[in-house]
Amino acid sequence: MEVTSLTQNPSISADLYVTCIIDQLYPEVGVSAVKVLRRMGVTVGFPKDQTCCGQPVYNTGFNNQARVLAKRVLEQFRDSEYVVVPSGSCAATIRVFYLELFADDPGLLAEAKALASKTYEFSEFLVNVLNIEDASVFGAAHQGSVTYHPSCHLLRELGIKTEPMKLLSTVPGLEKKELEGAEICCGFGGTFSVKFPHISEGMVSDKIANVQASGASTLVACDMSCLMNMGGALNRQGSDIKVRHLAQILDADSD
Amino acid sequence: MTPKPLGTPKAEFLAGVRQALGRADVPPTEPYPRLTDTTSELEVQAIEVRRRLAANLPALLDQLADMAAKGGWNVHRASGTEEAVGQIETIVKESGATNIVRSAQEVFDQVPVDAALANQGTKVTTVIKDHDNPREALREEIRQSGVGITGADYALAETGTLVVLPRKGLSRLVSLVPPVHIALVRAEDLLETLDDLFLLRRLEYHQQGGEMGSYLNFITGPSRTADIEMTIVEGVHGPKEVHMIILG
Amino acid sequence: MPEIKTQDFSAASVAAIQNPKLRRALDRVASGFEVARLDRVAEATPKVWEDWKQQARDIKAHTNEHLDYYLDLLHTNVTAAGGQLHFAKDADQANEIVAHIARTRNVKIATKSKSMVSEELALNPVLESIGVEVWETDLGEYIIQLAEETPSHLVAPALHKSKEDVAELFSEKLGIPYDEDIYHMAATAREVLRDKFMEADLGISGANFVVAETGTLVIITNEGNGRLSTSAPRIHIGITGMEKVIPSLQDLSIFLRLLPRSATGQRITSYVSMTTGPRRSDDEDGPEEFHLVLVDNGRSRMLADPNLREALYCIRCGACLNICPVYARIGGHAYGWVYPGPIGAVVSPMLVGLKQAKELPQASSLCGACREVCPIKIDIPRMLLDLRNKTAESPDRNLRSASKSERALAGLYVKLMGSPRLLGMAVWFANLLQKMERILPFSHLTKDRKWIKKSLVPPLSKWTRSRDLPALPKRTFHDIWKKDLSRDDS
Numbered sequence: 001m002e003v004t005s006l007t008q009n010p011s012i013s014a015d016l017y018v019t020c021i022i023d024q025l026y027p028e029v030g031v032s033a034v035k036v037l038r039r040m041g042v043t044v045g046f047p048k049d050q051t052c053c054g055q056p057v058y059n060t061g062f063n064n065q066a067r068v069l070a071k072r073v074l075e076q077f078r079d080s081e082y083v084v085v086p087s088g089s090c091a092a093t094i095r096v097f098y099l100e101l102f103a104d105d106p107g108l109l110a111e112a113k114a115l116a117s118k119t120y121e122f123s124e125f126l127v128n129v130l131n132i133e134d135a136s137v138f139g140a141a142h143q144g145s146v147t148y149h150p151s152c153h154l155l156r157e158l159g160i161k162t163e164p165m166k167l168l169s170t171v172p173g174l175e176k177k178e179l180e181g182a183e184i185c186c187g188f189g190g191t192f193s194v195k196f197p198h199i200s201e202g203m204v205s206d207k208i209a210n211v212q213a214s215g216a217s218t219l220v221a222c223d224m225s226c227l228m229n230m231g232g233a234l235n236r237q238g239s240d241i242k243v244r245h246l247a248q249i250l251d252a253d254s255d
Numbered sequence: 256m257t258p259k260p261l262g263t264p265k266a267e268f269l270a271g272v273r274q275a276l277g278r279a280d281v282p283p284t285e286p287y288p289r290l291t292d293t294t295s296e297l298e299v300q301a302i303e304v305r306r307r308l309a310a311n312l313p314a315l316l317d318q319l320a321d322m323a324a325k326g327g328w329n330v331h332r333a334s335g336t337e338e339a340v341g342q343i344e345t346i347v348k349e350s351g352a353t354n355i356v357r358s359a360q361e362v363f364d365q366v367p368v369d370a371a372l373a374n375q376g377t378k379v380t381t382v383i384k385d386h387d388n389p390r391e392a393l394r395e396e397i398r399q400s401g402v403g404i405t406g407a408d409y410a411l412a413e414t415g416t417l418v419v420l421p422r423k424g425l426s427r428l429v430s431l432v433p434p435v436h437i438a439l440v441r442a443e444d445l446l447e448t449l450d451d452l453f454l455l456r457r458l459e460y461h462q463q464g465g466e467m468g469s470y471l472n473f474i475t476g477p478s479r480t481a482d483i484e485m486t487i488v489e490g491v492h493g494p495k496e497v498h499m500i501i502l503g
Numbered sequence: 504m505p506e507i508k509t510q511d512f513s514a515a516s517v518a519a520i521q522n523p524k525l526r527r528a529l530d531r532v533a534s535g536f537e538v539a540r541l542d543r544v545a546e547a548t549p550k551v552w553e554d555w556k557q558q559a560r561d562i563k564a565h566t567n568e569h570l571d572y573y574l575d576l577l578h579t580n581v582t583a584a585g586g587q588l589h590f591a592k593d594a595d596q597a598n599e600i601v602a603h604i605a606r607t608r609n610v611k612i613a614t615k616s617k618s619m620v621s622e623e624l625a626l627n628p629v630l631e632s633i634g635v636e637v638w639e640t641d642l643g644e645y646i647i648q649l650a651e652e653t654p655s656h657l658v659a660p661a662l663h664k665s666k667e668d669v670a671e672l673f674s675e676k677l678g679i680p681y682d683e684d685i686y687h688m689a690a691t692a693r694e695v696l697r698d699k700f701m702e703a704d705l706g707i708s709g710a711n712f713v714v715a716e717t718g719t720l721v722i723i724t725n726e727g728n729g730r731l732s733t734s735a736p737r738i739h740i741g742i743t744g745m746e747k748v749i750p751s752l753q754d755l756s757i758f759l760r761l762l763p764r765s766a767t768g769q770r771i772t773s774y775v776s777m778t779t780g781p782r783r784s785d786d787e788d789g790p791e792e793f794h795l796v797l798v799d800n801g802r803s804r805m806l807a808d809p810n811l812r813e814a815l816y817c818i819r820c821g822a823c824l825n826i827c828p829v830y831a832r833i834g835g836h837a838y839g840w841v842y843p844g845p846i847g848a849v850v851s852p853m854l855v856g857l858k859q860a861k862e863l864p865q866a867s868s869l870c871g872a873c874r875e876v877c878p879i880k881i882d883i884p885r886m887l888l889d890l891r892n893k894t895a896e897s898p899d900r901n902l903r904s905a906s907k908s909e910r911a912l913a914g915l916y917v918k919l920m921g922s923p924r925l926l927g928m929a930v931w932f933a934n935l936l937q938k939m940e941r942i943l944p945f946s947h948l949t950k951d952r953k954w955i956k957k958s959l960v961p962p963l964s965k966w967t968r969s970r971d972l973p974a975l976p977k978r979t980f981h982d983i984w985k986k987d988l989s990r991d992d993s
Binding site (some may be wrong): 018022023024025026027028030033034046047048049052054056057058059060061062063064065066068072100140146152153155156157180183184185187188189190191192193194195196197198199200201202203204205206228231232233235236 | 513516517520622695781828829832835865867868869870871872874875878885888890891892893894895896905910912914916917920921923926930938954961963964966968969970971972973975976979980981982983984988989
């Protein structure tokens, strides 16, 4: 994928694909993402008819249904210069899985490829497009220890391995704690978590045991779906550990 | 007379495969590189293999010793045949074996084990079938023996592997049934990589008009298993103790 | 074919998870093999490892694309070497072939070295029914034969058993005193099987690879039973799937580098044994007859499907099982048929029928770890998605089996998400229900109104069994954007 590097004060426009989970359940994460982008001088747009990218339906095999939602995304972001997505799994859906969904339709496939070429996951956009190397430019500080969980689609579908840590490790005041078994899936997997709850529960309980063992007071990731899963399990256990999206850590106004 | 094949006739089976592939009888569109090598091309490659070996012999012998040890061989370096014989005497003595078997390979002309072992009261049977030694009797000898000694056809530095090609005078069972196996490796048996080994085998196969013997065995270390609770146990069905004596 | 229990996956996986002993056994395997594999990958260096994987994949892709050509070549060369190649379209035919050979050659005792395909055929009962004594000789297979169970892992068939289990089994079946020393138990197996190797008339093996160029069968082993079974008896029958063919002897190098490292973390196994026909007249030992049985049994279905063909590239190393967080919790038996784990979730449905095994491809979070460790770069998550798509939408009624309620739910979801207006109404309604939670028992909000402790509505109820749900916030991001953010005031 072509990545254009820009200077610290870009005059670029990026449209936010906020994702339905953030829109409906964690709007504060969307707010932080917008603030962080604006702080870097990005003009942030928000196509207002956006909803779900179709991932839950795609993952359960209902491709025809998924295409209905995917076409909406193609349409709404057709004129965007950049599309920034604060979610590894949704970014992967747009950038990778839409190409599968539209493989048999040359016209739509061309559109999907065009969209893919300008769609970035949030941390990827900050590091590889805005060229940020030091998170102190965001004006955020974090007092306390943080452990980071790399979500599966972010890591393996998008290959985003170093960008989040590059940012986290340069946030003033932030203490990094290693997470044992970091790359093991947290057990969400979308509908998997409710179709096979016993397996999912087993996976998340292993994961939060590792989170607790890390000694961190905050768990950070780039996907609210994973954080909803791990956070929900942590809270049920009465844990004090907070869960935060990377955008919230980088947002000077957020804790 | 070719026996009538059982199961589905070849033509029918292959037609089914072609149908699955959605096409008629079409061989690969580009010849598969390794199947178009002519014998003379293989010969040229083999010469290069030998040249590379000769140029790096001491380093490759060291690599063999290192990888063999990593692979579980007890490795002994012998500067000469006398030292090798001495090492064999020691190993056999420590094994407590009174009967041993060996193959009938050229290396034993250079390394005279029979006399030395006879001296310490060990019975040595060379496993080569003839009128006096029918196969069944030899098999029984192998079963009763405490040590099996072979030479090498090749030794691979890349993996620390002994390569044996069973044939007349080289029983498959000598390196397999007795609980201890000693392998004598000479510098001329050495090859560097797996690729080198397979090249030479292919060369022989094509040079001989499609024949390279019935069997080929790689041996790297003792017999092992981890089937019970992932605990490694050595000497399950094959030898428990394997020694590689490298001459040179 | 062995009994198919794939339809019991849900119940079987729940039972497996509730078994702490199984968990301990699975932990041992994952940590043992995977840790060693990682060491080997690091030692080779990631760049070299990646290069090896691509080479291997290219060979498998090419071979399967021209499978007819290579099977034909293999047949020619096995025959030229004095062996016999038999093609079996299905399990019954394969079993018939082996039984026929056993019968006509007066076979009384057979020793078997490990063959997953023979498990797929359920060969042993067929031989036993014609009076052949069958002895599994791989230690793990021997254990499960005594226990009358099926293998639970591709490489270590008895890994679900603790040493206490094995000690009890040996004591019961062999009539020896209970002894849980692992070395003693291995020695017992060696003792018991020693004579059988020598007495056997027939040795049966699988094959890791069969080489078209020379007509050679290759087995990659550690115990020595593979060598004994293919050397001592007067007849050797190799049984394997038709996709195991590779073009040239030269290709073996790359697979010998990848398979041991991926399977057990070894640089190379104790033995690699290559058979090209029966013994030659001058050989000191070796079988007088060599037979190779190549099995289809549904593999052509995968071959014919461009989305699923790469499932045939599998070299059965088990690395995907060792890394899979689902397998790590439920073990191999829960999958209900011969092939477990990520690759099993594709192969088992394709061989037994997707409808009967439709849960297997569903039981994955699609984390992709399997694809990452696969030495042939097989894209298992893609194939799982394809099978899910077939279950949901295939025009073929033999494949399509998603429930009415699932289809309805998917339809409803898309309707809502397809219309911001409808979605807005639905969210408004949900908020209302949440406010009324003291009156209607749909949710149990915490005092700070941030979490839902319990939902009675499936599927949310499944979530709240063990996890809290976030409560609906007062405003959506859409609302906030409209009211507060749409003017850029940075």
